[in-house]
Amino acid sequence: MPVSTFTxxxxxxxxxxxxxxxxxxxAAITRAAAGIGLYAGAFGVTFGAVAVRAxxxxxxxxxxxxxxxxxxxxxxxxxxxxxxxxxLAGVSAALLLGLRNAFYGIPVTRIxxxxxxxxxxxxxxxxxETTAMAVAQSAPRAGRYAFWATGGALxxxxxxxxLAGALIGGAINTSALGLNAAAPAIFLALLWPQLSQxxxxxxxxxxxxxxxxxxxxxxxxxxxxxxxxxxxxxxLLPDRRREKSQE
Amino acid sequence: MMTTLWIAIIAASLGxxxxxxxGVSLPGPVLNHPRVQRISGLLPVAMLAALVVTDLFxxxxxxxxxxHTLAGVGAGAVALRFGRSPLIVFLVAIAVTALTQLI
Numbered sequence: 063m064p065v066s067t068f069t070x071x072x073x074x075x076x077x078x079x080x081x082x083x084x085x086x087x088x089a090a091i092t093r094a095a096a097g098i099g100l101y102a103g104a105f106g107v108t109f110g111a112v113a114v115r116a117x118x119x120x121x122x123x124x125x126x127x128x129x130x131x132x133x134x135x136x137x138x139x140x141x142x143x144x145x146x147x148x149x150l151a152g153v154s155a156a157l158l159l160g161l162r163n164a165f166y167g168i169p170v171t172r173i174x175x176x177x178x179x180x181x182x183x184x185x186x187x188x189x190x191e192t193t194a195m196a197v198a199q200s201a202p203r204a205g206r207y208a209f210w211a212t213g214g215a216l217x218x219x220x221x222x223x224x225l226a227g228a229l230i231g232g233a234i235n236t237s238a239l240g241l242n243a244a245a246p247a248i249f250l251a252l253l254w255p256q257l258s259q260x261x262x263x264x265x266x267x268x269x270x271x272x273x274x275x276x277x278x279x280x281x282x283x284x285x286x287x288x289x290x291x292x293x294x295x296x297x298l299l300p301d302r303r304r305e306k307s308q309e
Numbered sequence: 310m311m312t313t314l315w316i317a318i319i320a321a322s323l324g325x326x327x328x329x330x331x332g333v334s335l336p337g338p339v340l341n342h343p344r345v346q347r348i349s350g351l352l353p354v355a356m357l358a359a360l361v362v363t364d365l366f367x368x369x370x371x372x373x374x375x376x377h378t379l380a381g382v383g384a385g386a387v388a389l390r391f392g393r394s395p396l397i398v399f400l401v402a403i404a405v406t407a408l409t410q411l412i
Contacts, residue, residue, distance in 0.1 A: 129322035145363075149316075153321040161328055161349055162350070164329065165346060166332060167340070168341065242381075242406060246365055246402075247403070259350060266358040269355035277366065294348055
């Protein structure tokens with residue numbers, strides 16, 4: 063499946079990538095992209111099932127995956143809907159979580175230098191995994207290949223996984239399958255590697271405390287928005303001079 | 310209700326795409342400001358932590374907890390501690406949650 067995605071993608075790969083000599087890292091990048099795609103497919107199925115259980119139609123679930131295409135934001139919005147929270151809070155949470163993709167645009171633009179229609183298409187693929195794959199390559203050409211390969215595999219499998227999950231989600235008992243743990247486990251897995259950044263652990267702890275204390279006081283979704291204040295406060299504090307050079 | 314839900318979905322979807330498009334379109338200096346970058350790096354940390362907490366302990370404006378889910382996510386955390394990939398963490402979490410429900 064990832065291989066066919068890949069062949070389909072190849073015809074659309076921007077000209078600089080299809081250069082005369084073969085790309086040495088191509089096979090390794092392709093394997094990594096296929097692995098990420100499979101994992102996205104499994105999460106896509108979960109998202110589809112969780113979305114339908116929250117009250118979305120199949121079309122609405124697939125629209126979210128195709129247009130929003132950024133997992134944490136999608137799970138956040140659907141989670142607020144499922145908890146009966148205000149839609150405004152859900153949309154705000156989705157947008158605040160999606161803000162990081164704007165910043166991923168900086169390194170991606172440096173590597174891809176996209177123009178016109180290609181820029182509009184590249185923008186949709188700018189998420190955690192594609193950015194990480196693109197910046198991990200040593201040469202810009204390999205970076206471009208990694209970006210489009212990962213983006214194509216991820217997008218295809220995330221959207222088709224969502225469709226599959228939304229279709230079967232209504233028919234199966236998602237709670238018996240343990241899917242109640244899916245969203246918090248995914249959030250935790252996304253959070254984990256980010257704790258090592260400066261002030262990361264402190265911000266996570268502060269945000270968790272703020273959100274927990276607000277639960278009985280405000281409507282569902284609002285505790286998540288309020289937690290953003292912890293990040294903004296921590297970010298405004300003056301930079302600690304790097305006294306230690308760990309990680 | 311259906312229509313409001315559609316509006317929310319479309320607004321959030323287009324908004325998230327707009328943020329991505331801004332990232333590949335805006336001139337570098339706007340997003341390159343160190344303070345702006347620091348806040349944007351910490352925002353997901355704060356919100357993901359809040360999402361974990363509200364998913365586990367807070368439903369519709371009151372405290373709730375389901376020990377099956379807690380056990381599953383706890384097992385997922387142990388898998389993370391041992392450096393497992395997100396896919397493994399996810400599978401461990403749902404498997405443990407499902408299995409404890411059989412007890």
